[in-house]
Amino acid sequence: MHNEVAVTGLGIVSPIGVSIEEFWNNCTGGVSGIGPITHFDPANVESKIAAEVKNFDASRWMDRKDARKMALFSQYAVAAAVQAWRDAGMPEDLSTLSEDEKRIFAADRIAVVVGNGIGGFEVLVESHTKMMHDGADRIPPMTIPLMIANEASANIAIHFGIHGPAFTLVTACASGTDALGQALDLIRAGRADIVLAGGTEAAITEFSTGAFCRLKALSTSYNDKPELASRPFDRDRDGFVMGEGAGILVLESLEHARARGANVHALFAGYGSSCDAYHLTAPQPEGAFGAKAIELALKDAAMEPREIGYYNAHGTGTELNDPMETRMLKAVFGPLASKLKVSSTKSMTGHCIAAAGAIEAIVCIKAIETGILPPTIHLDNPDLAQGCDLDYIPNHAQNVQVNAAMSASLGFGGHNGVVIFKAYNA
Numbered sequence: 001m002h003n004e005v006a007v008t009g010l011g012i013v014s015p016i017g018v019s020i021e022e023f024w025n026n027c028t029g030g031v032s033g034i035g036p037i038t039h040f041d042p043a044n045v046e047s048k049i050a051a052e053v054k055n056f057d058a059s060r061w062m063d064r065k066d067a068r069k070m071a072l073f074s075q076y077a078v079a080a081a082v083q084a085w086r087d088a089g090m091p092e093d094l095s096t097l098s099e100d101e102k103r104i105f106a107a108d109r110i111a112v113v114v115g116n117g118i119g120g121f122e123v124l125v126e127s128h129t130k131m132m133h134d135g136a137d138r139i140p141p142m143t144i145p146l147m148i149a150n151e152a153s154a155n156i157a158i159h160f161g162i163h164g165p166a167f168t169l170v171t172a173c174a175s176g177t178d179a180l181g182q183a184l185d186l187i188r189a190g191r192a193d194i195v196l197a198g199g200t201e202a203a204i205t206e207f208s209t210g211a212f213c214r215l216k217a218l219s220t221s222y223n224d225k226p227e228l229a230s231r232p233f234d235r236d237r238d239g240f241v242m243g244e245g246a247g248i249l250v251l252e253s254l255e256h257a258r259a260r261g262a263n264v265h266a267l268f269a270g271y272g273s274s275c276d277a278y279h280l281t282a283p284q285p286e287g288a289f290g291a292k293a294i295e296l297a298l299k300d301a302a303m304e305p306r307e308i309g310y311y312n313a314h315g316t317g318t319e320l321n322d323p324m325e326t327r328m329l330k331a332v333f334g335p336l337a338s339k340l341k342v343s344s345t346k347s348m349t350g351h352c353i354a355a356a357g358a359i360e361a362i363v364c365i366k367a368i369e370t371g372i373l374p375p376t377i378h379l380d381n382p383d384l385a386q387g388c389d390l391d392y393i394p395n396h397a398q399n400v401q402v403n404a405a406m407s408a409s410l411g412f413g414g415h416n417g418v419v420i421f422k423a424y425n426a
Helices: 021-026 072-087 098-104 121-134 145-148 153-159 175-188 205-215 254-259 288-301 321-339 353-370
Strands: 003-014 110-115 166-169 194-201 243-254 266-275 310-312 341-343 404-411 415-422
Touching: 003 021, 003 072, 003 175, 003 254, 003 353, 021 353, 072 153, 072 194, 110 153, 110 353, 121 145, 121 205, 145 153, 153 166, 153 194, 166 175, 175 194, 175 243, 175 266, 175 288, 175 353, 175 404, 194 310, 194 353, 205 404, 243 353, 254 266, 254 415, 266 353, 288 310, 288 321, 288 404, 288 415, 310 353, 353 404, 353 415
Parallel strands: 110 166, 110 194, 310 341, 310 404
Antiparallel strands: 003 243, 003 266, 194 243, 266 415, 404 415
């Protein structure tokens, strides 16, 4: 029997809110976070819209001087981590604890695992441009420490004075979900008592947007109506919308959480992962190995499909993903699939790449806590011709109490990650 793992802290930076309360109100209210791109002039790219984080002021969560030493993806990660840390009732300064407190919050028994896909892309672009204009000796000296993907987890560890493992996991769009899974294993294995885990991404640049456009992956038909652009499972979908942000959870052994009197949001019940080994950008058409990841997560949680009340879909709104993911669910859930509550919150947040899985894990936890299931907005005409015929909670949230929720993330390269959370009954 595994050691049970509790979720005791939640933190978020997203296109629809930079606090859990703001995010959840907008998520259940069906508010779109998609608008015209402001991070750069989109005149030269085909897709001119994105789901950008609004009203982000890093100084709310960290010293301004520290923030200047971080790329945006690191700032988002630290901001979400500070929120989660405080939500979990953790001490503000690990270095000033009493000996008794140090036994509860031992810095070398706390770990960090953060998923990231691309790193400090804006730093790379700006530094490369500087080199091309002014020569290599004019590259800003902090380019590498700002840019590399591991710096999000490193900056979180530095901020709190954490001395346990600090890992970065890169599995494209599954990175945030897989980071949570690795954190789960760290606690179960007894290698850590507490783990800050999740995902972060800030890659809305001209280069990345242009590159995704070259793959024909982004929505381009709704530049004049950006709030309508992300349309998972709808017949008029035409690609995903770039998003950004971070989601961080505080995870700890249930025994540890109880011993310190922590509030428990939910239990982290199970995790499964697999690889399609099929194509660099396209999913295996029948979703066979996404289904395998679900089966592995259920086995890990010692649960049956009938126990899952809500499924947060990868739901990118692309031509290939949505029918494949529907087939994937039908393969695992069989006749129960038609009764399963499913939604894609990417219809509101866009696709936050490595942050997506962590943000959507938070959606699952809040759905369990509140009994509100968020909608798939702009689902006006389900793509029945391609078999998208499940209950995707179209357009309006539903009040349904669920005891267990599942989220899947499916990344380029065939990376599949699935997490399951369930209600905690003290």
